[in-house]
Amino acid sequence: MSCSRRNFLTGAGAVIFTTGVAGTAVLNSRKTLANVEQDGNKLYGMIHDETACIGCTACTDACRDVNKVPEGVSRLEIIRSEPMGEHPDVEYRFTRKSCQHCENAPCVMVCPTGAAYKDEKTGIVDVHKDKCVGCGYCLAACPYQVRFFNPADGSADKCNFCRDTNLAQGKLPACVESCPTKALVFGDLNDPSSEINAVLNNQVVYRDKVHLGTKPKLYKIPKQKGEV
Template identity: 75%
Template sequence: MTCSRRNFLAGAGAVIFTTGVAASNLVGGRKTLAATMEDGVKRYGMVHDETLCIGCTACTDACREVNNVPEGVSRLEIIRSEPQGEYPDVDYQFTRISCQHCDNAPCVHVCPTGAAFKDDETGIVAVDNFKCVGCGYCLAACPYQVRFFHPETKSADKCDFCRETNLKEGKQPACVESCPTKALTFGDLNDPNSEISQLITQKPVYRQKVELGTAPKMYKVPHGKGEIKG
């Protein structure tokens, strides 16, 4: 018997965290995912340099156009901070909100149909629209709250580093190609000679919510003003 949206949702229970899927334990006083995942052949990641970002949103526009993301939802957002400093020396911090492409992704662990998966070849966390039954488990499990239901496909959706668009054509992700200040760097974290690997060893970087054991592959160069909150 095949698992369709209808027959799955008709018999689905309300409990998300069951045997064999993600759970949280306290280990040494810190939260970590009980389940673990293997690294891919490649581990594509990204760096967002907040010192170079000017908040122009060219990246969000390019993402929407290349990946046919409809209005009302977004795979990528740039959030502007409150003003920092005093007039006339006022500055802003811009931070990227998008999928973190976790090496140990909670969304993958809780998905009952395998629709949410981590690509063994690239390490990219992606969604198979045909397998998604719209249960919403992955949306609830994501600590970064960056998944959404696509209003047209009715399946879960999010940033996939342009896996089905630009990457297939041998290009960089749309956001990277469109950034006028080169605030975004994309590449293979398994390659010590790649630009991204070199960058994260040369500059101070941080990742969000690493204490959860998600091992996110989205790195950020901090703006340098105020407190960084993971």
């Protein structure tokens, strides 16, 4: 199938296919989003448009700066693929590795102290640093391998959509603000008029490891050389 058939495919509902990135992927429509609505609450999610991403890592730098993430660990990585095509016609695919803010979050389920939790007003999965005892269960349970121990305080850490920094100041997440190509879209999946829903309704997207039942809220627009 080709990218030019996006509208037909998204209108058809959820279609499963396999990508070369990580696990099973799903094409989503508004029909699937309607299933995750929560009364009155926001449900924040993000899209990484791999077709627009140039791998500049401005987003990772901004995240580190705004959230005071120490060197040696990271809340956000941009992973470069193997070369696609043959010299001189070579392209790369850049994909985002960060917390997926799972609706069914394994990290929350295994935490013995309640330090790992999902904020019901926003859908953001976050960490109560004062409750974290450093057992590492959440690091082991996360299928996306995006958690780490913050060397500054020893607590489990990860992306929280800048909940206590940029979001608290009424701004977009730092990664979104900093992206020069507008490859990142952030917004409320419960708001039918949000930009994120507009993009989801008009693009083919996939999510990583959906077969695990985690219901991740990080969507990706796939970049493929030639046919998808």
